[in-house]
Amino acid sequence: MNDITIHGDPAYINYKFDPFTIPVLAACIPLAYLVPTVYIVVKIIRVYVQNLLGKRDERINPHVFSVISLHLVLGIFYLLTDYSTIRIPATGLITSWCASQQPNHGLKILFLLSVYFNYTAMLFPTLISVLRLIPVYYPVKVDEISAKIVRISTPLIFIYPFLFCFTLIPALGDCRQLLGTYQFGGIYFYWTGAWYEIKQATTLLLNSVVWLTASTVANIVLYKKLHKMRNKRESTKLQRAEHSLTLITFSMFPAYITNFAFVFAFLLSPTSSAYLIALRPYGSDVEFVFVSWIFYLTHPIFKVQRTSPKGTEATRVHMSQITF
Numbered sequence: 488m489n490d491i492t493i494h495g496d497p498a499y500i501n502y503k504f505d506p507f508t509i510p511v512l513a514a515c516i517p518l519a520y521l522v523p524t525v526y527i528v529v530k531i532i533r534v535y536v537q538n539l540l541g542k543r544d545e546r547i548n549p550h551v552f553s554v555i556s557l558h559l560v561l562g563i564f565y566l567l568t569d570y571s572t573i574r575i576p577a578t579g580l581i582t583s584w585c586a587s588q589q590p591n592h593g594l595k596i597l598f599l600l601s602v603y604f605n606y607t608a609m610l611f612p613t614l615i616s617v618l619r620l621i622p623v624y625y626p627v628k629v630d631e632i633s634a635k636i637v638r639i640s641t642p643l644i645f646i647y648p649f650l651f652c653f654t655l656i657p658a659l660g661d662c663r664q665l666l667g668t669y670q671f672g673g674i675y676f677y678w679t680g681a682w683y684e685i686k687q688a689t690t691l692l693l694n695s696v697v698w699l700t701a702s703t704v705a706n707i708v709l710y711k712k713l714h715k716m717r718n719k720r721e722s723t724k725l726q727r728a729e730h731s732l733t734l735i736t737f738s739m740f741p742a743y744i745t746n747f748a749f750v751f752a753f754l755l756s757p758t759s760s761a762y763l764i765a766l767r768p769y770g771s772d773v774e775f776v777f778v779s780w781i782f783y784l785t786h787p788i789f790k791v792q793r794t795s796p797k798g799t800e801a802t803r804v805h806m807s808q809i810t811f
Contacts, residue, residue: 490663490757491663491664492590492661492662492663492679493582493585493586493661493662493663493664493674494585494586494588494589494590494661494662495586495587495589496586498671499582499583499585499586499664499672499674500583500586500587501583502579502582502583502586502671502672503583504578504579504580504582504583504672505579505670505672508578508579508670510574510577510578510579510669510670510673510765511578511580513574513577513765514570514574514575514577514578517768517769517772520772520776521566521772521775521776524775524776524779524780525563527779527780527783528559528560528562528563528779530783530789531555531556531559531779531782531783531789532556532559532560534788534789535552535553535556538552538788548618548622548629548633550618550630550633550634550636550637551615551618551619551633553637554611554614554615554618554637554641555615555778555782557611557641558607558608558611558612558615558778559775559778559779559782561604561607561608561611562608562771562774562775562778562779563775564600564604565601565604565605565607565608565771565775566771566772566775568597568600568601568603568604569601569768569771571597571601572597572598572600572601572675572676573601573675573676573764573767573768574768576662576673576674576675576676577665577669577673577674577675577764577765578673579670579672579673579674581674582662582672582673582674585662585674586662588662590659590660590661590679591659591660592659592660593660594659594660594661594662594676594678595655595658595659595660595678596660597660597676598655598660598676598677598678599652599655601676602648602651602652602655602687602691603648603649603652605691605746606647606648606651606652606691606694607644607645607648608742608771608774609694609695609698609699609743609746610644610647610698611644612698612702612739612774613698613701613702613705614636614637614640614644616701616702616705616706616709617636617705618633618636618637619705619709620705620708620709620712621633621636623709623712623713624712651687651690651691651694652687653682654681654682654683654685655678655681655682655687656681656682657680657681657682658678658679658680658681658682659678659679659680660676660677660678661676661677661678661679662674662675662676662677663675663676663677665761665764666758666761667758667759667761667762668761668762669761675764686754688750688753688754689750689754691746691750692747692750692751692754695743695746695747695750696747698743699740699743699747702739702743734777734781738773738774738777738778738781739774739778741769741770741773741774742770742771742773742774743770744770745763745766745767745769745770745771746767746770746771748763748766748767749763749764749766749767
């Protein structure tokens with residue numbers, strides 16, 4: 488990382504983009520799995536909208552389904568801002584253009600959006616984990632309690648990031664040279680002139696610790712409860728629910744860990760953090776891809792269902808509500 492902007496520097500203004508570099512390859516390879524995943528997310532949203540507008544399918548816990556769908560949609564926006572502020576600038580594709588600009592609010596907004604969706608990416612896994620606890624501990628009041636939690640928490644999640652991002656309102660965005668092993672012309676977006684000069688890395692680090700801990704505790708509690716229910720042989724489908732829960736839970740950890748490692752390194756040594764900035768996006772990729780595909784492949788609403796005996800219907804519906 489660097490404290491010196493490239494604006495007005497002739498060396499950067501005259502920079503020629505080279506498509507045959509490692510950063511270009513690193514930006515292109517993820518498209519092979521991100522594009523199909525976005526297609527899967529679109530299918531998930533389509534099913535959700537159809538269920539919302541039509542007759543409710545009993546296999547859907549509408550509150551968990553809506554939160555997961557919203558989380559995945561915001562995940563797409565997070566990927567777009569991640570590409571626009573980190574992956575594409577690091578390739579050198581926009582270096583000449585950026586160097587010819589003056590620091591401005593447009594670049595700041597791109598940086599702010601990247602930070603904003605970083606916060607929402609931390610919050611939704613915790614909310615999903617809490618919602619999964621409701622059918623287990625309050626099976627009679629699932630709809631009532633879940634609806635209240637979603638109604639209150641969803642707008643708060645959208646407001647929460649502004650508690651830490653509002654200091655960027657007067658700031659101007661700029662472009663800076665990436666250090667470390669990055670070639671000349673590999674840049675990133677940052678800012679200057681914010682209120683109080685509070686580093687976003689500090690608040691991101693604290694939030695990473697808090698929400699990672701909260702999500703971990705909620706999932707451990709749920710996992711233990713499901714394990715006890717399995718031992719009581721309430722349903723053979725509990726094993727599938729437990730397996731799916733484990734996969735989804737572990738798929739959320741790389742985003743927390745890589746984000747934590749990056750901001751921690753940035754606070755200790757901004758120069759050395761340049762080595763981690765190349766790895767950080769893949770943590771969010773893992774969460775986005777795994778959660779989308781696991782949800783799509785394991786939820787019964789996305790499968791062609793055979794007619795089930797009425798005696799097993801209550802168990803099937805109850806399990807789908809616990810897991811999804």
